[in-house]
Structures are given as C-alpha cells and as structure tokens.
Amino acid sequence: MPKLSGVIITFNEERNIEKCLQSLAGVVDEIVVVDSFSTDKTKAICEQYNVKFVEQKFLGYIEQKNFALGEATYNHVVSLDGDEALSKKLQASIKLLKTTWTLDGYYANRYNNFCGQWIKHSDWYPNKKLRVFDKRKAQWQGINPHDNVQLHDTASEAGHLKGDILHWTYQSYKEMDEKTDYFSTIAAKAYLDKGKTAPIWKLIWNPSWAFFKAYFLRLGFLDGLNGYRICYQTGKITYLKYYKLRELYKALRAS
Incomplete structure (x- = not known):
C-alpha cells in the first residue's frame, strides 16, 4: 500500500x-x-x-x-x-x-x-x-x-x-490582463532560449487559430461573456509571446 x-x-x-x-x-x-x-x-x-x-x-x-x-x-x-x-x-x-x-x-x-x-x-x-x-x-x-x-x-x-x-484562476478581468502580460513575457524569453522564431505569419495565424479553436470548435461561446473573454485571452497571449519574442530578437541584433 x-x-x-x-x-x-x-x-x-x-x-x-x-x-x-x-x-x-x-x-x-x-x-x-x-x-x-x-x-x-x-x-x-x-x-x-x-x-x-x-x-x-x-x-x-x-x-x-x-x-x-x-x-x-x-x-x-x-x-x-x-x-x-x-x-x-x-x-x-x-x-x-x-x-x-x-x-x-x-x-x-x-x-x-x-x-x-x-x-x-x-x-x-x-x-x-x-x-x-x-x-x-x-x-x-x-x-x-x-x-x-x-x-x-x-x-x-x-x-x-x-x-x-x-x-x-483569475477572479477579475484586471488580474487576467496582468497575468497575460506577465506569462507572455516569460514565454517569450523561454522561446528565445530554445531558439524558436517569430515570423510575421505566426503573429497573424497562431492567435487567430487559437481563438477560433477555443471559441467555436471547443464551444467557448456557450460560457457566455466570460467564455468570450477567455477565448480572446487565449488568442491575445499567443500574439503577445510572439510579438515580445520578435522584440527580443530586435534587441539582440541592435546590441
């Protein structure tokens, strides 16, 4: 036992x-x-x-x-x-x-x-x-x-x-926004360490697909307004981590 x-x-x-x-x-x-x-x-x-x-x-x-x-x-x-x-x-x-x-x-x-x-x-x-x-x-x-x-x-x-x-999880929209910014920063740095790239198409396709999949294919709309907010955040954090990764590469090239 x-x-x-x-x-x-x-x-x-x-x-x-x-x-x-x-x-x-x-x-x-x-x-x-x-x-x-x-x-x-x-x-x-x-x-x-x-x-x-x-x-x-x-x-x-x-x-x-x-x-x-x-x-x-x-x-x-x-x-x-x-x-x-x-x-x-x-x-x-x-x-x-x-x-x-x-x-x-x-x-x-x-x-x-x-x-x-x-x-x-x-x-x-x-x-x-x-x-x-x-x-x-x-x-x-x-x-x-x-x-x-x-x-x-x-x-x-x-x-x-x-x-x-x-x-x-998040108990206010403000808390969600703050954590989205925080977690996307950590993810971007981790992606940089692993050599991942951030071409412009990833800034467009990946967030759009993340939102579409969560909201429509996985029925996020059935959870009402909060369901929409969650699915929007899913797309937003995907966008931010690739945007911040691009900024990190720009900073490296400039240094």
Missing part, C-alpha cells in the same frame, strides 16, 4: 491555500509546501496545518515544481498549485488508489473557476492534467510558464481518475 505526498508550490496564495490544504488532509500522508518567500499570510495559514514548509527562491515554474518533488518523502505524489484543490469525488478516487495503484500515473480533469463562474467549455474543460504519479517515473517539463507532468518512458501507462481538480 503506497503512501502519498501532497506537493504544492506557493507564492502569495492566502486567497486559496486553505482550500488546497483542506482537500489534501486525510487523503495524503504528508503535505509539502515549497514557498517562494510569500509576503502575505500564506506561511501563517500553512503553519496551522501539519505541513512541511520549505522556503525556496523561485527557480522558474518547471524548476520549482521539480525541486518540490525532491522534498517529498514518498515516491507517489499528488501535485497541486496553491490555487487548486481536490473535489470530493477526486479525493475518494485517490484514497482508493492506496489499495489499487498499478500504473505509473493518473490524470484528472481540471475544472476552472473564472470570476466566480465555473467554465465548462473552450480549452478550459476538461483540461486533463497528470497530477497523481510516481515521481521516479515522471517529472515536470514543458516551456515556462506552460509546465506539465510527463512520464519518462513512452511505454509507461497512465489511467484517469473520477473527479476534478478545482482551480480558482
């Missing part, structure tokens, strides 16, 4: 961290929180629970999450962000795994709350995520800030759990 570590990274998550901790309590055998020196009440809230609290300067989303895996005592982990929590059904599914774990990892659908509305369409649902896994068989990869857990071996097997990861 495997023991489970709940692993969380945080920075200024006082709004959501208690929901996250409460959902893990009684499901996992330890909770590890790796915090990037929060300046709000995150640490004080965590100290009210039986957690291993580690402070670590932010290394990058992928790097920070892999560092957090290294702090976990047990090999079988449930990895969450500070603004996520397990639904009741997902809690039950993970508890059942303690006697039925046979695969290398398990996916769960992520259900996103935007400005108080649970979003059921576009790219935001079912938004499948591999978050329950054997850390010897998987790690965080991707291009910052778009991290994801990937199994090491193509022959590895993963299942799918019943229940949702509840995600409290």
Whole structure:
C-alpha cells in the first residue's frame, strides 16, 4: 500500500491555500509546501496545518515544481498549485488508489473557476492534467510558464481518475490582463532560449487559430461573456509571446 505526498508550490496564495490544504488532509500522508518567500499570510495559514514548509527562491515554474518533488518523502505524489484543490469525488478516487495503484500515473480533469463562474467549455474543460504519479517515473517539463507532468518512458501507462481538480484562476478581468502580460513575457524569453522564431505569419495565424479553436470548435461561446473573454485571452497571449519574442530578437541584433 503506497503512501502519498501532497506537493504544492506557493507564492502569495492566502486567497486559496486553505482550500488546497483542506482537500489534501486525510487523503495524503504528508503535505509539502515549497514557498517562494510569500509576503502575505500564506506561511501563517500553512503553519496551522501539519505541513512541511520549505522556503525556496523561485527557480522558474518547471524548476520549482521539480525541486518540490525532491522534498517529498514518498515516491507517489499528488501535485497541486496553491490555487487548486481536490473535489470530493477526486479525493475518494485517490484514497482508493492506496489499495489499487498499478500504473505509473493518473490524470484528472481540471475544472476552472473564472470570476466566480465555473467554465465548462473552450480549452478550459476538461483540461486533463497528470497530477497523481510516481515521481521516479515522471517529472515536470514543458516551456515556462506552460509546465506539465510527463512520464519518462513512452511505454509507461497512465489511467484517469473520477473527479476534478478545482482551480480558482483569475477572479477579475484586471488580474487576467496582468497575468497575460506577465506569462507572455516569460514565454517569450523561454522561446528565445530554445531558439524558436517569430515570423510575421505566426503573429497573424497562431492567435487567430487559437481563438477560433477555443471559441467555436471547443464551444467557448456557450460560457457566455466570460467564455468570450477567455477565448480572446487565449488568442491575445499567443500574439503577445510572439510579438515580445520578435522584440527580443530586435534587441539582440541592435546590441
């Protein structure tokens, strides 16, 4: 019967961290929180629970999450962000795994709350995520800030759990706009490091396709005004990361 570590990274998550901790309590055998020196009440809230609290300067989303895996005592982990929590059904599914774990990892659908509305369409649902896994068989990869857990071996097997990861994302349009600017800057720098290019056609085609796919093909319009805002943001962040990548190349050529 495997023991489970709940692993969380945080920075200024006082709004959501208690929901996250409460959902893990009684499901996992330890909770590890790796915090990037929060300046709000995150640490004080965590100290009210039986957690291993580690402070670590932010290394990058992928790097920070892999560092957090290294702090976990047990090999079988449930990895969450500070603004996520397990639904009741997902809690039950993970508890059942303690006697039925046979695969290398398990996916769960992520259900996103935007400005108080649970979003059921576009790219935001079912938004499948591999978050329950054997850390010897998987790690965080991707291009910052778009991290994801990937199994090491193509022959590895993963299942799918019943229940949702509840995600409290942007709770205002202003917050969404600020994060869009922030994340697109990180993505542009990561693209530059990887040698990706930004021809003019990518500034036109990629954002247009991202919006069309999310709004029409994945039925984002069914979520009303907030559905439109989400799909518009999907196109906007795609445009901004390529625009900023072009600006970075211009700066390099000028230096």
